[in-house]
Amino acid sequence: MNRPIGIFDSGVGGLTIVKEVIKQLPKESIVYFGDTARLPYGSKSKEDITKFSSQIIKFLLEQNVKLIIVACNTINANCIYELRNMFPHVDIIGVVDAGTKMASNVTINGRIGIIGTQATIISNMYEQLLKKNNSNFKIYSKACPLFVPLVEDGWINHLATHLITEHYLDALLQKNIDTLILGCTHYPMLAEVIQEVVGDVMLINPAIEVAKSTKTVLQNLNLESQKNATYSFYVSAQPSNMKKTVETFLGCSIDKVSTVEIDKYYL
Amino acid sequence: MNRPIGIFDSGVGGLTIVKEVIKQLPKESIVYFGDTARLPYGSKSKEDITKFSSQIIKFLLEQNVKLIIVACNTINANCIYELRNMFPHVDIIGVVDAGTKMASNVTINGRIGIIGTQATIISNMYEQLLKKNNSNFKIYSKACPLFVPLVEDGWINHLATHLITEHYLDALLQKNIDTLILGCTHYPMLAEVIQEVVGDVMLINPAIEVAKSTKTVLQNLNLESQKNATYSFYVSAQPSNMKKTVETFLGCSIDKVSTVEIDKYYL
Numbered sequence: 001m002n003r004p005i006g007i008f009d010s011g012v013g014g015l016t017i018v019k020e021v022i023k024q025l026p027k028e029s030i031v032y033f034g035d036t037a038r039l040p041y042g043s044k045s046k047e048d049i050t051k052f053s054s055q056i057i058k059f060l061l062e063q064n065v066k067l068i069i070v071a072c073n074t075i076n077a078n079c080i081y082e083l084r085n086m087f088p089h090v091d092i093i094g095v096v097d098a099g100t101k102m103a104s105n106v107t108i109n110g111r112i113g114i115i116g117t118q119a120t121i122i123s124n125m126y127e128q129l130l131k132k133n134n135s136n137f138k139i140y141s142k143a144c145p146l147f148v149p150l151v152e153d154g155w156i157n158h159l160a161t162h163l164i165t166e167h168y169l170d171a172l173l174q175k176n177i178d179t180l181i182l183g184c185t186h187y188p189m190l191a192e193v194i195q196e197v198v199g200d201v202m203l204i205n206p207a208i209e210v211a212k213s214t215k216t217v218l219q220n221l222n223l224e225s226q227k228n229a230t231y232s233f234y235v236s237a238q239p240s241n242m243k244k245t246v247e248t249f250l251g252c253s254i255d256k257v258s259t260v261e262i263d264k265y266y267l
Numbered sequence: 268m269n270r271p272i273g274i275f276d277s278g279v280g281g282l283t284i285v286k287e288v289i290k291q292l293p294k295e296s297i298v299y300f301g302d303t304a305r306l307p308y309g310s311k312s313k314e315d316i317t318k319f320s321s322q323i324i325k326f327l328l329e330q331n332v333k334l335i336i337v338a339c340n341t342i343n344a345n346c347i348y349e350l351r352n353m354f355p356h357v358d359i360i361g362v363v364d365a366g367t368k369m370a371s372n373v374t375i376n377g378r379i380g381i382i383g384t385q386a387t388i389i390s391n392m393y394e395q396l397l398k399k400n401n402s403n404f405k406i407y408s409k410a411c412p413l414f415v416p417l418v419e420d421g422w423i424n425h426l427a428t429h430l431i432t433e434h435y436l437d438a439l440l441q442k443n444i445d446t447l448i449l450g451c452t453h454y455p456m457l458a459e460v461i462q463e464v465v466g467d468v469m470l471i472n473p474a475i476e477v478a479k480s481t482k483t484v485l486q487n488l489n490l491e492s493q494k495n496a497t498y499s500f501y502v503s504a505q506p507s508n509m510k511k512t513v514e515t516f517l518g519c520s521i522d523k524v525s526t527v528e529i530d531k532y533y534l
């Protein structure tokens with residue numbers, strides 16, 4: 001069953017998920033779509049996020065994908081139920097569900113922190129899902145709007161990044177959390193400095209769990225690939241150096257990044 | 268002649284221009300449009316920036332504006348000539364022209380620095396315009412992609428902002444510039460920390476010159492208003508606290524911010 005897996009995000013952050021899927025499922029082909037023309041979704045309305053996501057799913061279905069991964073916390077938090085209702089014939093796996101499952105399993109004191117974009121934090125979806133797992137969990141959250149631009153401008157190991165991280169995480173640490181969910185796909189790129197700041201708090205990278213869930217679903221549906229994998233990368237706009245950006249996230253070289261005018265094709 | 272002035276930007280940064288126009292031209296009504304659904308323009312292609320801008324101008328012309336200010340360096344740098352060709356019946360004033368005029372007048376050693384978004388810097392438009400004024404000018408430029416998110420997340424007076432500013436401006440200072448153009452409408456909000464870092468280098472805030480140019484054009488065309496001014500604010504998407512954000516930029520309270528689905532109306 002050599003149909004590809006569809007993975008999409010508002011931009012390039014979802015490539016941290018692609019990287020983990022390639023690692024855990026090396027025979028699966030992947031079609032990636034990053035909505036670079038309309039990012040960031042973090043500051044947009046629920047209605048816009050739903051509309052943009054459904055356009056992207058229509059495009060991915062035309063690429064004959066067998067399963068879709070929502071590699072964007074903001075999209076997952078705002079509208080994954082709506083998207084599952086709109087597209088009932090394809091499995092849609094969300095990064096938020098994966099992260100909450102993992103955090104619920106590893107926390108010992110039941111005090112869990114979440115960091116993400118403003119839209120993800122305001123949506124409260126992580127808290128709702130975690131409380132569904134255990135209503136006694138104490139959840140503390142914090143939006144970190146500078147983390148994505150810091151990653152995209154390459155400030156991975158700078159004192160300024162350390163100071164900003166300390167400032168963002170201070171209130172969470174005072175709540176004595178023992179587990180912190182990296183609730184945005186860019187944030188694993190800052191895992192080292194975040195770990196320095198939070199000490200022995202356990203960091204949760206949902207990408208790892210997403211790849212595991214994908215493997216299980218494909219096994220259950222008997223949809224696993226046995227052939228060599230191919231990878232296709234699409235974006236809605238090409239800023240300079242897009243190919244290089246993709247390669248930086250993936251840690252390997254790729255053929256090309258193609259452009260799709262997503263807002264014209266799929267109204 | 269009580270028709271309003273139209274001012275537009277990819278987001279809220281252009282409000283620093285609105286503030287200066289209100290200060291210098293208190294009788295002029297203003298219609299502001301911020302393309303919050305599709306920002307940032309800084310990472311988009313020239314084609315997209317031109318298309319989005321022409322949609323906004325169509326909307327502003329329907330509001331019966333008598334003059335248009337492009338309050339966005341990225342738009343000005345990428346397509347102001349195209350926009351003037353597409354809309355020959357309305358005067359279009361650009362923030363880049365204003366900034367270059369002012370810098371050319373104040374520099375003594377002819378070594379001018381420019382900071383802005385990636386798209387503005389890559390476009391090279393500031394350099395071209397400055398060299399047209401004086402081909403002996405030495406121009407040095409630097410993209411500062413973190414400045415807009417720092418302003419929008421309120422990091423105006425933090426050590427991290429100081430460190431980031433030092434890092435961005437170091438190479439320019441080594442070139443012995445005596446004048447630095449704040450080539451992005453958000454940057455005047457960071458003027459204090461930038462001035463600390465650059466010492467006695469003269470900072471150019473193009474908003475001041477844009478308002479002056481607007482006054483001159485209205486006088487020449489006999490289009491000045493004599494009545495009380497009214498202000499209308501439109502955006503393409505309403506993130507949380509938009510009204511408060513506008514009020515922070517302007518330093519005064521406003522009635523409301525209305526939403527226009529710009530991509531549906533004006534294809």
